Amino acid sequence: MTDSQTDSLPTFKLVVLAGGESAERTISLQSGESVARALTSRGHQVKTIDPSLIDLERYDWTNCDAVFIALHGTYGEDGTIQATLDRLGVPYSGCDASTSKLAFSKSASKERFIQCNVNTPSYVLIHESDNAQRIEQHARTMGYPLVVKPDAQGSSLGVTIVQTPEELPQALTRCFHYDSFGILESAIKGSEWTLSLVNDQVLPLIQIQTAREFFDYEAKYHEDSTEYLFDFDFPTNVIQAITKTGVNACEALGTTGIVRVDMILDRFQQPWVLEINTIPGFTNHSLVPKAAAKAGIDFGELCERALIHCLTKTADKPQN
Incomplete structure (x- = not known):
C-alpha cells in the first residue's frame, strides 16, 4: 500500500500524544488538537493523551493501533518518547529513537552533516559551566555577528543573533535558560527557506520572509505579517540546489515520516542547513501543512501519511 492509497485505509484506533512538559507545550497542544x-x-477513532498527566507506562495500549506524536521539544523530539513506545511495543509516527535524538541535538546533527558533506554553518559547542573568557575567546575567533542557540530546543526558543561582544552575555543567559549545552554558530546572512518531506516525498519549497530579525518564535506563531512564498525570484538551478541540500540533510540523518529542513541561502546563492525538525508543527501557522496543501494534500491525508507505515502494517496483518 502506498501513500496515494490513504483513501482506502480502514479505520483505526489512534492516540495523539500532545502537551508534555517542554517549553513548547502550548504549541504541542495546538498541534495535537x-x-x-x-x-x-x-x-x-482518536483519543488525545497528555503525557504530563497520564503515565504512559501504565496506560492500557491494547486498543491502540498506532500513536501520532505531536509532542514538540524535549521528551517528544529527543528520542525519549520513541524509546518508551518501543519498549511498550506501540507503533508511532515519525523517526525512531536514535534518529530523533541525533536530529534534536544541533551539535550532533551538525557533525553528521559535516561527515556527509552537507553544508552547515560552523559552530562551537559550549556548556553553562564553561569559563566566560573561554566562550568569549571562541566568539572572537568565530567573529561577529554570530548566533547563540540552545543545543537541544525547538521553535527558535533561546536563539539570539549577536552583533557585538557586549550582547554576548545576555544571549548566553537566554540560551542556558533552555539547555545546559549551547552552540555558537557562524551567522549566515541571506534568505530563509524550508523544505518538507513526507515519507520521502518532497513537498514544495517555501521561502520565508519576515520583518523580524529572523524567523523567530514570534514570527513563527504570532506574526500575521510573515510571508510564505512558493514562487521565487531565483534561477532554477539555485532552487534545485536548495532542494537537493535539504534532501541530502535528511538522508544524512536517516529520517523517516514527516520532517522539515530549515536552511539559509547566502548572498553567493549557496544553501546552508540549520537544522532538521523531526516533529514539525501542525498549527494554522505551520509550514508543513502549507507545503502539503500546495501539493494538493489536505490536512487529514497529511496526518494519515505521517502514520502510513505503521497503519499499513496493521492493515496488512491477517485477521484471526
Missing part, C-alpha cells in the same frame, strides 16, 4: 480533529474527520 488539529491532528486529532483531522484524523477523526477521516473516520478514525
Whole structure:
C-alpha cells in the first residue's frame, strides 16, 4: 500500500500524544488538537493523551493501533518518547529513537552533516559551566555577528543573533535558560527557506520572509505579517540546489515520516542547513501543512501519511 492509497485505509484506533512538559507545550497542544480533529474527520477513532498527566507506562495500549506524536521539544523530539513506545511495543509516527535524538541535538546533527558533506554553518559547542573568557575567546575567533542557540530546543526558543561582544552575555543567559549545552554558530546572512518531506516525498519549497530579525518564535506563531512564498525570484538551478541540500540533510540523518529542513541561502546563492525538525508543527501557522496543501494534500491525508507505515502494517496483518 502506498501513500496515494490513504483513501482506502480502514479505520483505526489512534492516540495523539500532545502537551508534555517542554517549553513548547502550548504549541504541542495546538498541534495535537488539529491532528486529532483531522484524523477523526477521516473516520478514525482518536483519543488525545497528555503525557504530563497520564503515565504512559501504565496506560492500557491494547486498543491502540498506532500513536501520532505531536509532542514538540524535549521528551517528544529527543528520542525519549520513541524509546518508551518501543519498549511498550506501540507503533508511532515519525523517526525512531536514535534518529530523533541525533536530529534534536544541533551539535550532533551538525557533525553528521559535516561527515556527509552537507553544508552547515560552523559552530562551537559550549556548556553553562564553561569559563566566560573561554566562550568569549571562541566568539572572537568565530567573529561577529554570530548566533547563540540552545543545543537541544525547538521553535527558535533561546536563539539570539549577536552583533557585538557586549550582547554576548545576555544571549548566553537566554540560551542556558533552555539547555545546559549551547552552540555558537557562524551567522549566515541571506534568505530563509524550508523544505518538507513526507515519507520521502518532497513537498514544495517555501521561502520565508519576515520583518523580524529572523524567523523567530514570534514570527513563527504570532506574526500575521510573515510571508510564505512558493514562487521565487531565483534561477532554477539555485532552487534545485536548495532542494537537493535539504534532501541530502535528511538522508544524512536517516529520517523517516514527516520532517522539515530549515536552511539559509547566502548572498553567493549557496544553501546552508540549520537544522532538521523531526516533529514539525501542525498549527494554522505551520509550514508543513502549507507545503502539503500546495501539493494538493489536505490536512487529514497529511496526518494519515505521517502514520502510513505503521497503519499499513496493521492493515496488512491477517485477521484471526
